[in-house]
Amino acid sequence: MIPTSDQFDLVIIGGGPGGYSAALYAASAKMKVALVESDALGGTCLNRGCIPAKAFLETAAVHRHVAHAAEFGIEASPPSVNFKVTQERKQKIVAGLVGGIAAMCKGRKVEVFDGWGSLGPDHTVTVTAEDGSTTEITGTNVILAAGSVPRLIPGFERGGPIMTSDEVLDLDHIPARMVVIGGGAIGCEFASTFADLGAQVTILEGLPKILPGLDNDLANVVVRSFKKKQIDIRTGVMVHGHSPNDQGGTTVHFGDGEDIEVDAVVVSVGRRPFADRLGLDGTGVKVDERGFVVVDEFCRTGEDGVFAIGDLINTPQLAHVGYAEAILCVKQALGEAAAPVMYDRVPWAIYCDPEVAWAGPDEEAAKAAGYDVVVAKHPFKFNSRAQILGTTDGLCKIIAEKGPDGKAGRVLGVHMVGPWVTEQLSGGYLAVNWEATVDEVAEFIQPHPSLTELFGETVMTLTGRNFNG
Numbered sequence: 355m356i357p358t359s360d361q362f363d364l365v366i367i368g369g370g371p372g373g374y375s376a377a378l379y380a381a382s383a384k385m386k387v388a389l390v391e392s393d394a395l396g397g398t399c400l401n402r403g404c405i406p407a408k409a410f411l412e413t414a415a416v417h418r419h420v421a422h423a424a425e426f427g428i429e430a431s432p433p434s435v436n437f438k439v440t441q442e443r444k445q446k447i448v449a450g451l452v453g454g455i456a457a458m459c460k461g462r463k464v465e466v467f468d469g470w471g472s473l474g475p476d477h478t479v480t481v482t483a484e485d486g487s488t489t490e491i492t493g494t495n496v497i498l499a500a501g502s503v504p505r506l507i508p509g510f511e512r513g514g515p516i517m518t519s520d521e522v523l524d525l526d527h528i529p530a531r532m533v534v535i536g537g538g539a540i541g542c543e544f545a546s547t548f549a550d551l552g553a554q555v556t557i558l559e560g561l562p563k564i565l566p567g568l569d570n571d572l573a574n575v576v577v578r579s580f581k582k583k584q585i586d587i588r589t590g591v592m593v594h595g596h597s598p599n600d601q602g603g604t605t606v607h608f609g610d611g612e613d614i615e616v617d618a619v620v621v622s623v624g625r626r627p628f629a630d631r632l633g634l635d636g637t638g639v640k641v642d643e644r645g646f647v648v649v650d651e652f653c654r655t656g657e658d659g660v661f662a663i664g665d666l667i668n669t670p671q672l673a674h675v676g677y678a679e680a681i682l683c684v685k686q687a688l689g690e691a692a693a694p695v696m697y698d699r700v701p702w703a704i705y706c707d708p709e710v711a712w713a714g715p716d717e718e719a720a721k722a723a724g725y726d727v728v729v730a731k732h733p734f735k736f737n738s739r740a741q742i743l744g745t746t747d748g749l750c751k752i753i754a755e756k757g758p759d760g761k762a763g764r765v766l767g768v769h770m771v772g773p774w775v776t777e778q779l780s781g782g783y784l785a786v787n788w789e790a791t792v793d794e795v796a797e798f799i800q801p802h803p804s805l806t807e808l809f810g811e812t813v814m815t816l817t818g819r820n821f822n823g
């Protein structure tokens with residue numbers, strides 16, 4: 355043990371989106387910050403999640419554009435894929451962003467400690483480096499941001515053709531036949547990517563539909579589009595095991611005695627919180643039976659001055675939710691007023707093709723919450739920009755609260771599926787979180803021609819009038 359007198363205003367364990375954003379935000383407020391990370395800065399998001407997955411999806415988009423170039427009057431040979439280049443490109447983006455975080459930490463004098471951080475009594479964090487040496491630091495405040503790791507299914511241990519999102523993102527080739535176990539957001543993004551790049555993809559989902567929790571109208575658009583990509587969607591089926599073959603592939607057993615032979619299996623059944631190396635003995639921090647660190651609405655653990663954020667706690671597993679929670683905690687550490695994150699209104703985005711984005715409850719959830727609602731939906735089919743882009747699958751659906759006069763009032767939820775909707779949600783997000791009424795939002799002018807006109811048109815419909823019926 356090398357004792358140090360290092361006392362910080364804030365010690366953060368975990369350098370993913372939650373941890374690094376807390377560090378940078380706190381440092382910008384002149385706090386003395388230590389950031390402990392056992393692996394690469396950037397966490398899951400930069401190294402094994404959002405960024406590499408979206409880089410692959412962009413390669414898939416380029417493939418689609420080239421494949422359909424003739425429709426635009428551009429004669430091109432049918433595209434072929436050199437996935438090694440895709441992998442290198444993705445890695446360059448990741449390395450650039452990870453390096454950027456390291457540089458920003460240095461620039462703001464955030465002290466980065468390489469090693470495993472474990473919390474003991476009195477806000478003491480012991481950092482154990484790879485060579486076994488230890489350093490002790492203490493923080494007036496501590497934020498636990500240790501994130502999550504992929505969940506596994508018994509009988510589908512990683513290795514050979516069996517992969518989680520971690521291993522898929524290291525592939526340097528396109529498997530000819532792929533099964534994705536789990537039709538959630540991450541599973542659908544991989545299915546979309548590899549189907550667009552020529553793989554024969556099957557999704558096996560235990561629930562009655564893929565993207566459970568997504569508004570039915572939106573989910574139907576995704577299912578139709580996936581079917582056009584020849585993705586075989588099998589819902590309501592459980593996997594029972596698999597039998598590897600000599601060619602490096604395997605046969606997956608599922609449903610009622612069904613088999614499918616594939617070259618790769620992507621196990622995408624969610625992520626579990628990773629509190630495994632956090633110590634916590636002798637502290638008031640509690641971990642629940644599912645492994646989440648227990649916090650209140652202010653992200654406070656049972657130990658005074660110790661917070662937990664991001665995938666480590668039972669809130670939406672999204673990088674930007676981690677950012678919001680980081681700000682919430684730093685403000686409290688600074689003694690400033692801070693409001694809890696409104697989790698039912700955060701923006702959600704799924705980057706498969708077609709993209710999906712929403713904020714606020716969908717129609718079913720709004721009704722279940724007791725709202726009397728008025729709903730409007732418009733398809734991208736008639737939107738001029740979507741026609742110019744050649745991607746017209748999709749719609750915008752807005753759920754508003756019905757007023758006593760029977761007319762649409764406050765915007766409750768904005769749900770979109772189609773081209774670039776992840777970039778279009780901000781207007782809808784603002785409307786939901788500003789608690790704006792449809793009359794107020796309809797006053798705003800959308801540029802023409804633009805995809806966002808669909809949002810404007812859908813809101814206008816809720817005022818009782820519109821341009822495009």
Ligand SMILES: Cc1cc2nc3c(=O)[nH]c(=O)nc-3n(C[C@H](O)[C@H](O)[C@H](O)COP(=O)(O)OP(=O)(O)OC[C@H]3O[C@@H](n4cnc5c(N)ncnc54)[C@H](O)[C@@H]3O)c2cc1C
Nearest residue numbers: 368370371372392397398399403471501664665671672673
């Ligand atoms: C394939 C994929 C795609 C995704 N796409 C999106 C997306 O498009 N948008 C989105 O918002 N979210 C997406 N996510 C989710 C997003 O990556 C996570 O919500 C986010 O990374 C969580 O941030 P975090 O800081 O809580 O944890 P993490 O990013 O998991 O970071 C935790 C960090 O803590 C470190 N650590 C753990 N324990 C210790 C310890 N004891 N000591 C020191 N260090 C430790 C880990 O090494 C890790 O670097 C995706 C996830 C995956 C897997």
